[in-house]
Amino acid sequence: MTAQSLPGRADPLLTVRDLEVTFAPRKRLFRERIELKAVDGVSFDLTEGETLGLVGESGCGKSTTARGLMRLVEPTGGSVRLEGRELLGLPAKELRSARRDIQMVFQDPYSSLDPSMLVRDSIGEPLDVHVKLGRTERVERVAELLRRVGLPPEYMTRYPHEFSGGQRQRLTIARAIAADPKILVLDEAVSALDVSTQNQVIGLLEELSAEIGLTYLFIAHDLSVVRHISHRVAVMYLGQIVEHGDAARVFDAPAHPYTEALLSAVPVPSPRTQRSRERIVLSGDPPDPSRVPPGCRFHTRCTYAMDVCRTEVPPLTPAQGSGEVACHLHTAGPRLAGASVRTLARVSA
Amino acid sequence: MTATQNAATLTDTTLEVDNLVVDVLTESGWATVVDGVSFSVRRGETLGIVGESGSGKSVTCLSIAGLMPPKQTRVRADTLRLLDHDLTRLSPKEMSDVRGPTISMIFQEPMSSLNPAFTVGDQIAEVLRRHEGASRRESKRRAVELLDRVGVPSPARRATQYPFEFSGGMRQRVMIAIALACNPDVIVADEPTTALDVTVQAQILELLREIQREHGMSVIFITHDLGVVADICDRVLVMYAGQIVESAGLDELFEDPRHPYMEGLLAAMPRMDNPSEALASIPGHPPRVGAMPEGCRFHPRCRYAAEACTGGPTPPLELVAAHHTTRCLRHAELTLKGNP
Numbered sequence: 001m002t003a004q005s006l007p008g009r010a011d012p013l014l015t016v017r018d019l020e021v022t023f024a025p026r027k028r029l030f031r032e033r034i035e036l037k038a039v040d041g042v043s044f045d046l047t048e049g050e051t052l053g054l055v056g057e058s059g060c061g062k063s064t065t066a067r068g069l070m071r072l073v074e075p076t077g078g079s080v081r082l083e084g085r086e087l088l089g090l091p092a093k094e095l096r097s098a099r100r101d102i103q104m105v106f107q108d109p110y111s112s113l114d115p116s117m118l119v120r121d122s123i124g125e126p127l128d129v130h131v132k133l134g135r136t137e138r139v140e141r142v143a144e145l146l147r148r149v150g151l152p153p154e155y156m157t158r159y160p161h162e163f164s165g166g167q168r169q170r171l172t173i174a175r176a177i178a179a180d181p182k183i184l185v186l187d188e189a190v191s192a193l194d195v196s197t198q199n200q201v202i203g204l205l206e207e208l209s210a211e212i213g214l215t216y217l218f219i220a221h222d223l224s225v226v227r228h229i230s231h232r233v234a235v236m237y238l239g240q241i242v243e244h245g246d247a248a249r250v251f252d253a254p255a256h257p258y259t260e261a262l263l264s265a266v267p268v269p270s271p272r273t274q275r276s277r278e279r280i281v282l283s284g285d286p287p288d289p290s291r292v293p294p295g296c297r298f299h300t301r302c303t304y305a306m307d308v309c310r311t312e313v314p315p316l317t318p319a320q321g322s323g324e325v326a327c328h329l330h331t332a333g334p335r336l337a338g339a340s341v342r343t344l345a346r347v348s349a
Numbered sequence: 350m351t352a353t354q355n356a357a358t359l360t361d362t363t364l365e366v367d368n369l370v371v372d373v374l375t376e377s378g379w380a381t382v383v384d385g386v387s388f389s390v391r392r393g394e395t396l397g398i399v400g401e402s403g404s405g406k407s408v409t410c411l412s413i414a415g416l417m418p419p420k421q422t423r424v425r426a427d428t429l430r431l432l433d434h435d436l437t438r439l440s441p442k443e444m445s446d447v448r449g450p451t452i453s454m455i456f457q458e459p460m461s462s463l464n465p466a467f468t469v470g471d472q473i474a475e476v477l478r479r480h481e482g483a484s485r486r487e488s489k490r491r492a493v494e495l496l497d498r499v500g501v502p503s504p505a506r507r508a509t510q511y512p513f514e515f516s517g518g519m520r521q522r523v524m525i526a527i528a529l530a531c532n533p534d535v536i537v538a539d540e541p542t543t544a545l546d547v548t549v550q551a552q553i554l555e556l557l558r559e560i561q562r563e564h565g566m567s568v569i570f571i572t573h574d575l576g577v578v579a580d581i582c583d584r585v586l587v588m589y590a591g592q593i594v595e596s597a598g599l600d601e602l603f604e605d606p607r608h609p610y611m612e613g614l615l616a617a618m619p620r621m622d623n624p625s626e627a628l629a630s631i632p633g634h635p636p637r638v639g640a641m642p643e644g645c646r647f648h649p650r651c652r653y654a655a656e657a658c659t660g661g662p663t664p665p666l667e668l669v670a671a672h673h674t675t676r677c678l679r680h681a682e683l684t685l686k687g688n689p
Binding site: 057058164166194195196197199200202203221222223224225227228247248251261262263264265266267268269270271272273274279281282283284285 | 401402502516517518519546547548549550551552554555573574575576577578579580599600603604613614615617618619620621622624628629630631634688689
């Protein structure tokens with residue numbers, strides 16, 4: 001799979017093509033050097049104002065994709081274009097100015113705020129780097145940012161330890177939007193929060209996107225949250241996107257067996273529904289990314305695996321409704337031609 | 350709640366807790382974090398305990414198992430009975446003898462519960478030697494058996510490996526093997542799947558169900574995920590600010606919640622099968638330890654709070670149907686929305 005593309009609607013804000021991130025351990029005498037391709041040819045577009053959800057099991061490369069496009073880890077191949085400007089290979093100084101447009105929020109609000117810095121200075125730091133305001137203007141701007149994320153401006157003279165988890169995540173969001181970025185990359189940004197607090201933060205993100213037209217790359221392992229917030233969804237497995245499309249299409253008519261299994265594993269908070277659901281329990285863990293199976297990477301855990309899956313890499317083909325899927329079920333054997341795998345499950349059951 | 354109100358009167362009770370109060374030493378002195386918790390668990394039953402972080406669900410179970418740090422904790426209870434043992438009278442040494450064969454725990458983070466310097470097999474074998482006086486050889490053999498039982502592939506080889514060589518899901522299987530080693534009557538699972546992927550979570554929940562079917566032990570399942578509760582529990586306690594605020598059978602609790610907090614939790618769960626609904630949230634934060642509100646502890650965040658809720662003593666847990674209790678003064682007037 002080399003060219004995976006998520007065609008966006010209008011001119012995309014961010015275009016990622018064939019992104020590759022390889023981790024190679026240092027050379028050691030008498031030891032085989034095993035390279036690990038954490039991200040192996042990922043492509044997608046982000047259109048202004050939309051939210052793209054990126055899902056998959058831990059180790060599938062979703063966080064590394066985000067870090068790669070931010071160049072927090074250096075990609076080993078591909079291209080990342082922000083409004084047509086190539087970010088990969090950009091010298092450090094120019095990269096810094098480009099980063100103003102694309103900011104990141106991490107999972108743990110406890111470790112992403114400097115405990116010895118006042119809130120005012122934590123939030124003001126990106127302003128110092130990118131905007132350079134006078135002292136009073138800076139204070140005014142921080143106050144406005146705090147108000148925007150639903151916190152009283154008086155909080156700017158406090159330290160991070162005085163805040164709860166939810167409030168801290170609001171602070172990191174305030175800092176992320178300080179220099180007016182166009183894109184926020186949210187890496188498990190609400191995962192550490194209690195459900196009620198989590199919903200407040202999601203509400204805030206939705207407000208911000210409506211008010212200042214922010215675009216999100218939303219990475220999370222909680223599929224219910226992803227479904228709620230995303231317009232489009234991409235499903236990753238072992239460093240590659242195996243399926244993508246409009247959120248409603250991917251969740252209601254998954255075309256890839258992995259998506260189907262992933263969705264069926266999410267318990268629904270309703271005892272009656274939960275009892276009546278068909279569950280597909282995937283056996284085993286995802287394979288070691290340094291020893292990727294040949295053919296389709298998912299065939300070792302796939303209930304539908306055919307002979308062709310063990311040898312041939314499936315190409316990306318259009319899925320019915322929207323998006324694409326990389327699975328031989330759509331090109332060989334019992335042909336689905338882009339339809340949901342669920343239709344197949346019903347026939348064979 | 351008295352023991353008779355509970356379903357505790359049934360004969361096959363493995364654990365009975367009446368009026369458990371736990372104080373912990375904080376910077377500003379002793380503070381009550383579990384306040385008058387009563388419940389019982391039957392053999393073969395899975396009892397869920399849900400609530401936000403800090404609601405006292407973990408402290409409740411750690412205190413029962415005698416695992417809270419003794420110098421910073423005071424545990425009192427009218428009844429704390431595990432099978433024939435009166436836990437209120439046991440010394441820490443006696444408690445430690447009782448623990449393995451009767452009650453064991455599975456924690457959220459298996460990496461920090463396993464010793465990185467010993468092989469997995471050794472750690473399982475240690476439990477068997479400590480509690481059953483098994484020989485070195487015998488305990489090693491049984492450790493491999495247990496690994497096989499919890500679905501660890503090639504158990505004989507895996508028993509000689511160290512925890513870092515295991516994935517998160519496999520480590521949690523090892524923890525379950527350790528918990529099962531002495532065939533306990535009660536297993537306390539404290540957020541055992543929270544750190545795992547949904548696919549692995551489904552495997553672990555299935556394993557717990559299977560083991561319970563075979564051995565018929567009681568399981569106390571602590572979680573904040575109502576989806577997991579709906580999947581695995583028979584009966585549920587809802588905790589808020591150190592107290593039980595509602596308890597009921599699984600279906601009844603979800604279909605007909607009688608406490609506004611439970612209604613709020615249900616409404617706050619994002620649903621994959623119904624994404625269009627706006628995400629509700631319960632305003633505000635749970636109260637801080639040592640600063641409990643007067644009256645109903647939930648009233649500052651409750652949309653139904655009336656004058657009567659804001660003062661006086663905490664409302665009592667009242668029986669609203671068979672095996673269904675709630676700690677809400679207005680339960681008779683309110684029609685709350687459930688999640689059928």
